[in-house]
Amino acid sequence: MNRRNLITAIIEIIVIITGVIVYATHFVVSAQPIPAGKFIKISNVDLAPKGKVIIVEQSWYGCPVGAAASWAIYDVLQHYGNLSYKLWYSDPYRTPANIPGLLFTNFTSNSIVDFYIAYVYNEYLNASYNGTPIPQNELVSVGEQIIKEEYTQMDLPSQVAQYIIQYETQVPIQQYGEPSAFYGKPSHLNFAILISGPNGTYIVTTPIVNRLSLHFHFNHFIFNRD
Structure with missing residues (x-):
């Protein structure tokens, strides 16, 4: 040359x-801000296997949002399969503290719905779900790696983890003025539900604990009926 x-x-x-x-x-x-507590459509692409709808949750053992949301999630998903769970309480040192909730351990589908969940951190937000210590300033980056690994082991498409990371760390929430991962202190991957099926892919990264709201989104966005 x-x-x-x-x-x-x-x-x-x-x-x-x-x-x-x-x-x-x-x-x-x-990145345009998105509203809190509402599912938004993020893609027309169906990430689920043919004929299926996937519901993917990201939380952590001590998450007060996840604990509160777990009851509504259980109420909806019990119609689509058998859920195994443990009774649990959220981080006693965070506000609000000791929120009663359900830790989901398994889901056996008897319908078109498949449910997956990855718990990223431990109860006290100072280690991974399996007890490996995490410095506070690395909670986001380590959490990103954890959910990539967990969802890969679940045979989920790589876009699932990518979307959850993107919408928790890059897209501001209108009511917060910043992405949900940076609203609480220390910064960490907080909570998300991603739903994907024939009608596209939807996500929420802030509290959604209303049973009727979950039913509406499942029926309207996924099953295309009210």
Whole structure:
């Protein structure tokens, strides 16, 4: 390669890298805020196996939001399969403290619905779900790696973890002014439910504990009926 061609190649590489950086920066900065407590459609793509609907939850053992939401989730999912669970309480050192809830341990489907859940952190938000210590300033980054690994082991498409991470860490919540992962202190992956089926993919990353609201979203968005 002569000098002129080498310079041209270097310039082209720089232009490509610059374009990627500008695109990534624009994506994060221009992310439109989403409302709290509501499912939003994020893609027309169906991430579920053919003829199925997947409901994917992300939470952590001590999550007060997850504890409160677990009752509504159970009330809805019991119509689509058999749920195994343990009675549990949220982190006693956070406000609100000691919220009673259900830790889901297994789901056996008897319908078109498949349910998956990944608990990222322990009860006290200082370690992973299996007890590996996590420094407070690494809770988000380590949590991202955990859900990628967990959902991969569940044979879920990689887009599931990508969407949950994206909408918890990059997309602001209208009522919070920042993404849900950075609303509480220390920053951490908080809570999310992703639903995907023939009508596309939907997500919520903030509290949704109303049974009727969950029923509505499942029927309207997934089964295409009210």
